[in-house]
Amino acid sequence: MSTEQSNPNRLIGASIRRVEDPPLLTGQGCYVDDVKLPGILHVAIHRSTHPHARIVSIDTAEAAAMPGVVCVLTGDDTGDLALRAPMLTPEMNMPEHPVLARGTVHAVGAPIAAVVAESRALAEDAAAAIGVTYDSLPVVTDAEAALEDGATLAHEELGTNHCYTMKRENGDVDKAFAEADHVCRLHMKSPRLVAMSMEARGVLAYPDPIRKELTVWMSTQGPHRSRADLANSLGFPENRIHVIAPDVGGGFGSKGCVYREDVLVCHVAQKLGRPVKWMATRSEDFLTTCQGRDQAMTSELALSKDGKMLGLKVRVVANLGAYLHSATAGPPQRMLVMAPGCYQIQDVRVEIVSAFTNTVPTGPYRGAGRPEAVLNIERLADKAARDLGMDPLELRRKNYIQPEQFPYRTGVGVEYDSGDYEKSLDEALRLSDYDQLIRMRDEARERGELVGVGVSTFVEPSGGAGFESGAVRVDRTGAITVLTGSSSHGQGHETVWAQVAADLLKVPMEDVVVRHGDTIAIQQGTGTFGSRSAVMGGGALATAAERLVTKAKAVAANLMEASADDVVQVEGGFAVTGVPERTVTWRQVAGAAHAKGTPAGMDPGLHETAFFDPNREAWGFGAHVALVRIDADTGELTIEKLVLVDDIGVVLNPMVVEAQVHGGLAQGLGEALCEEMVFDEDGQPRTGTLMDYAVPRASTMPPLIIGETETPNPFNPLGVKGVGEAGTNGAPPAVANAVMDALSPLGIDHIDMPYTAPKLWRAIREARKG
């Protein structure tokens, strides 16, 4: 990625190594499990082995009598204590979500009893000694099956598996389809994926006996929202809960919400008056942490015979799993705003139906509905080109929203800020030496080899979903602190926010301390998810910094007996225009601001806070190109080349951006190549361990070419768009299109990801059998 800077002194845009890495890489990090408190107790949970069953009896006698066990709790003890997630729409069905099962379990892994003991090992011993007898109930695991008439109910008491339906329609869709020369149809399914943070979930609650407050260390992506959810679930005042997100080892969306173990642990700690900790095992993480995707799409694209896209119909069926977390219902709705992708289609109908099943709840996972939406339109575009005998690039170019049309109101009623889709496509074609790829493919095809080239061009919204806060404070000695509501859990905010603040204040980066992840230290916050921090946290920080500089200039003017209009920023402080020797440092300004040095009528102090909400998302875009080869003997897929061109507006730190692209890509390739959480017909997870569930490894990463175009976003102070999900959004559809291109000589139309070797082998074999 280019690191060229017009102004070499500027920190924004510089490739600066992450300041958070040395401690993390040398084992000096402090995660929830590293927090040790005197008198701490540990929780282990006995979980359901049945996907759907009535609990006949729970025998806790043996466990309760075991050494080191303080108490054993069941749903009889915790009663109504439940996770209270906000309603998304008023007419949404919501199942009960008690912290410990009350009478019935609806998924394998549902918590039935909790052991509190003096050590984690003793708690686990006792949890294993709990005996539960079940009366099993019928099971439903597939969302489309769950919505059929007479389907087995995942929650009998709800009387339906249906959670909510949402629709959006624009233009005259029926007319567009009636007038079309061709309708391209596809049914697709995105696999269910496990978020698989290196650090599993964990929580430690400490009831402060003096202040009668509750301090909670949580592995979370958003401490302030977690605090509110805990307050609602516990019925305990929000202003008496202090949530701290220490170092967090990844979340990928799955740690954006509170879970019932969090509520349970807080409750137990308050009840016993002792600090209580629970850390998920990897197995528990597999069974209880929100999983991603698992959406089926039934789609139709209406076209004229020369390839003009006329209309689009999409029906999404989303599998929500057994219980609703605060963000569970969110990802499917991305289709409502993303369905037409980068194309000018005004006649659009989108319907989203979501269903409960006896499986692990779903929720946001890197991309969170975006990968499904991109896959949907990009597979449709490719298939439409094939149906019409057109070049897939020509078909795309014919339908792109043009640069001069921005801001552009799409067929689903959102306004894209900026874009130049042909430019990014052309750059990807140039970097991939596309014509040469096509020649190679054609020659390989002549030799009977299965080689394919695929492209995806896409838009991806980032930001959105509430406000973000940022503050910059300069204390008496001139020490600068950034307080951000963004909550870094691997993204590198400590580096990038210091970079941004130092750039705007014209001070060395080392002078800036960044604080985040603490509800007492930080004014308010929404947190980090959905590629939002650069846009939202960055916007808040830049706004606060600008206000601070304005105030500091006034103080500096006062000090230098000049007019504020004549004060300019210089490195490390301020000067008077035209009189370079008249300068003051930040330290002098800060000292004055705290000692009656502010101009008359202005409050003392140097502390500015901004709550930022542009009330619109930022629409990044890109073009990805993949070259793949399939071994017809084994079905093994090799990605021989991958070119990613992303346009994320202004780049704050190219190194951090590149890392985000790599990480997103690795997880995108996981979806494309190997990852899938599978439940058998009886609702038992078949891939509930790392022995069965394949995560991508370093060796999965293909030869990569990364490029960029830069189209600044006019709707936030830094001109940025999000990048955290670019690799998960754009790359899988490019691979999917390449795989289908490779298999096109066999007449294969569509195969769902992941493209495992046995799956491709079977498809090839069946196609050859005819």
Place this chain on the structure above:
Amino acid sequence: MHPASFGYEAPASLEEVFGLLRQHGEDAKLLAGGHSLLPAMKLRLTQPEVLIDLGRIPGLSGIRQDGDTLIIGALTTHTEVSASETVRNLLPGLADTASVIGDLQVRNRGTMGGSVAHADPGADLPVTLTALNASFMLTSAEGGRTVAADDFFVDFFTTALEPHEILTAIHIPLPAAPTRTSYAKLPHPASGYVVVSAAAALTLDGSGACTGARVVLGGVGGTPHRATGTETALNGQALTPEVIAAAAERAADGIDPHADSYADEEYKRHMAAVYARRAIEAAAARA
């Protein structure tokens, strides 16, 4: 993911081990590299009361040639095997096998004896050791016995080892005539264990004709599987592509592979032939 509590013994001699085995009987388990045993204990699939660590007993590890036999101590790690010049020169197929086990950490700790004694149906070494016609030295308080690989592996996770016996060494015969060895593996994308694999040991005469073939499949049943049809088809033949292809086609004869969440039976049958061919081709191509 904590194991149930257990006792730990670190004896310094085989005699002490025998004493501990007598004392604890089936409640004890021998500990070598711990890379199969400890994961099983953490998942509480097994809950031994005592672990007897073999790590401090002298003489159980190392690689040496003794005339026409290569002797590998039971506690020799996968890394030691894959890096050994002796193994690379004499039996490159064995070095290759050790080098594709798990990942670096696993290879640094896991031992040949542990892998053989554990007899995981997805393990690599049992496949190659069977192709190499290895035999296993089993020692107990009563003395010792030798069991050939063909007889040692009984079923999934079951071997001829008696609870009071220790596997001390693996003996691999080194035939007088040049023998070419190879290993081809389709790893499971999650576990890295074998989905299907094949090991070949081909003895050739001066004219390049195959005078003795042992072709063994992994992942297609509870134990390594001798592809006898394939072996027969190779014996006495010059190794032309046609001969190899025809022989490999017979690899799946008589196998009854188990399906898992990744690969079904039909896929494994087909892969048996593909990987047998790849192993034979690789062996034949060795100089």
